[in-house]
Amino acid sequence: xxxxxxxxxxxxxxxxxxxxxxxxxxxxxxxxxxxxxxxxxxxxxxxxxxxxxxxxxxxxxxxxxxxxxxxxxxxxxxxxxxxxxxxxxxxxxxxxxxxxxxxxxxxxxxxxxxxxxxxxxxxxxxxxxxxxxxxxxxxxxxxxxxxxxxxxxxxxxxxxxxxxxxxxxxxxxxxxxxxxxxxxxxxxxxxxxxxxxxxxxxxxxxxxxxxxxxxxxxxxxxxxxxxxxxxxxxxxxxxxxxxxxxxxxxxxxxxxxxxxxxxxxxxxxxxxxxxxxxxxxxxxxxxxxxxxxxxxxxxxxxxxxxxxxxxxxxxxxxxxxxxxxxxxxxxxxxxxxxxx
Numbered sequence: 001x002x003x004x005x006x007x008x009x010x011x012x013x014x015x016x017x018x019x020x021x022x023x024x025x026x027x028x029x030x031x032x033x034x035x036x037x038x039x040x041x042x043x044x045x046x047x048x049x050x051x052x053x054x055x056x057x058x059x060x061x062x063x064x065x066x067x068x069x070x071x072x073x074x075x076x077x078x079x080x081x082x083x084x085x086x087x088x089x090x091x092x093x094x095x096x097x098x099x100x101x102x103x104x105x106x107x108x109x110x111x112x113x114x115x116x117x118x119x120x121x122x123x124x125x126x127x128x129x130x131x132x133x134x135x136x137x138x139x140x141x142x143x144x145x146x147x148x149x150x151x152x153x154x155x156x157x158x159x160x161x162x163x164x165x166x167x168x169x170x171x172x173x174x175x176x177x178x179x180x181x182x183x184x185x186x187x188x189x190x191x192x193x194x195x196x197x198x199x200x201x202x203x204x205x206x207x208x209x210x211x212x213x214x215x216x217x218x219x220x221x222x223x224x225x226x227x228x229x230x231x232x233x234x235x236x237x238x239x240x241x242x243x244x245x246x247x248x249x250x251x252x253x254x255x256x257x258x259x260x261x262x263x264x265x266x267x268x269x270x271x272x273x274x275x276x277x278x279x280x281x282x283x284x285x286x287x288x289x290x291x292x293x294x295x296x297x298x299x300x301x302x303x304x305x306x307x308x309x310x311x312x313x314x315x316x317x318x319x320x321x322x323x324x325x326x327x328x329x330x331x332x333x334x335x336x337x338x339x340x
Contacts, residue, residue: 046302055184064256068265075241076275082234089242094155096250118250126242164259277325278299279297304317
């Protein structure tokens with residue numbers, strides 16, 4: 001009796017692959033692996049350069065610094081997954097923050113109503129972007145570049161260029177800045193809110209029809225339309241969800257800073273895109289994970305913090321982040337050549 005051993009065709013194909021090809025396929029199937037490797041490696045290196053890097057106080061500081069950009073990256077990821085881009089994220093967040101704070105300080109609106117008003121305004125701002133993209137069929141880059149300037153101007157006009165100080169802001173709006181102590185390690189309520197948004201967003205994108213449609217539209221918009229997906233409605237809802245996320249992030253920012261300034265978060269637009277790109281989400285849409293954006297935000301925070309502890313000038317820190325973006329995009333181009 002002779003035994004016949006059958007080999008699965010996929011296994012036979014994998015046996016013919018070189019190690020580089022296997023890595024190629026793994027990175028294509030699991031886009032969050034590469035940013036995770038970078039984050040772990042960077043943390044180990046900076047910990048060896050300066051032992052203070054792993055001190056609980058420093059890790060707490062990194063988490064607090066990442067909270068705002070990490071939260072913005074959630075909305076930015078949704079837009080980029082649809083093969084779009086949102087340059088107005090920071091402007092919408094600051095405009096919403098000023099609406100929340102000024103409506104209390106200048107107009108005496110109760111704190112819960114001011115918070116609700118800010119959420120409505122942020123969601124509506126995202127909806128305006130979505131309508132311009134879907135109804136006028138304008139490129140997302142051009143639309144959000146224009147609304148970036150619109151919301152910056154509206155913020156200055158509404159606030160008169162004045163900062164609302166902490167003594168004029170009610171406790172509800174400052175609540176995200178409260179710290180919870182775990183010995184020497186502190187975590188703010190804003191960081192917990194950010195992590196909860198990531199958990200909810202990851203579940204929605206992975207386990208709901210809406211999330212699968214987001215990926216489908218970003219991967220091939222014509223194929224998605226032929227499959228019966230209402231592309232215009234989906235894109236509009238995506239921009240509105242992103243606007244809602246920016247409004248919640250505005251609340252986190254008020255708590256983090258302890259004030260509402262029209263000149264805050266000037267680099268938030270590009271920082272959110274940086275976090276998403278470094279996190280492995282493709283700028284061409286249809287590929288990426290929300291957790292990757294969190295890893296990307298952490299990578300930026302770790303690099304800036306670690307380089308500062310190493311005594312590196314802030315200009316060189318910015319240069320390093322720029323190099324990371326270029327490397328991340330180049331890696332994405334290489335990974336996209338694989339079709340599972």
